[in-house]
Amino acid sequence: MNAYYNRLVPVSRRELLASAAALKLRAEPARPLKIVVAGGHPGDPECGCAGTIACYTALGHSVTLLYLNRGEGFCGGAALSRCAAIRTAEAETACRILKARAAFAAQYDGRAVVDSPRYEDFARLLAAESPDVVFTQWPIDRHRDHRAVSMLTLDAWLSGGRGFALYYYEVAGDTMMFSPGDHVDISKVEALRRGACFAHRSQQPEKWYPKQVEITRFRGVESGLAQAEAFLRHPESRPGLLP
């Protein structure tokens, strides 16, 4: 029988405080974690993970949003020649709101290439971040660029000896057949999440953001929270610390 639940065992205030301190130590690592959230386009990491990113950075961890391209293929009504600059600026604004950093993998929006040189380039980019945890898009997805970033991340994880914890995330409208197992409470960071998503003004966030909120409300129902972002850990990955 567990003495903790036996009312006959007296527990002093000092013991209670010591248990609380031990629990806190277990919950918080000794050093800040390095997190990478990879996505096909500016806006994808924010759509799927902005709440979780805000929770990580509030705890003092370092987060990089690694975009496969700069969104060259679409920026509302503006000329295509201006899209990379417009969407890079939007991504940097979103990262400022989330206290994260933006990085770009130099591919072209809508024309993702997955071949040996790109596998190596992407693995080098990830290795340079020395991440403890990496989030990437789920590979069964309507968009080629999302599938590409998923493959590139998986390959970097395999070729790099599975050194970081690997999680998949979902985005409204594109992710298919996704059954997550880990939920993160994002109820308290809704304003930051919304701000980061609406920073992508050229992408009509008023259309897709409500759909993503439907997802996080549904994930909340699954986990007993008001709103949750949910992830699927690769079954061969060690568990990473989620906020």
Ligand SMILES: [Zn+2]
């Ligand atoms: Zn996308």
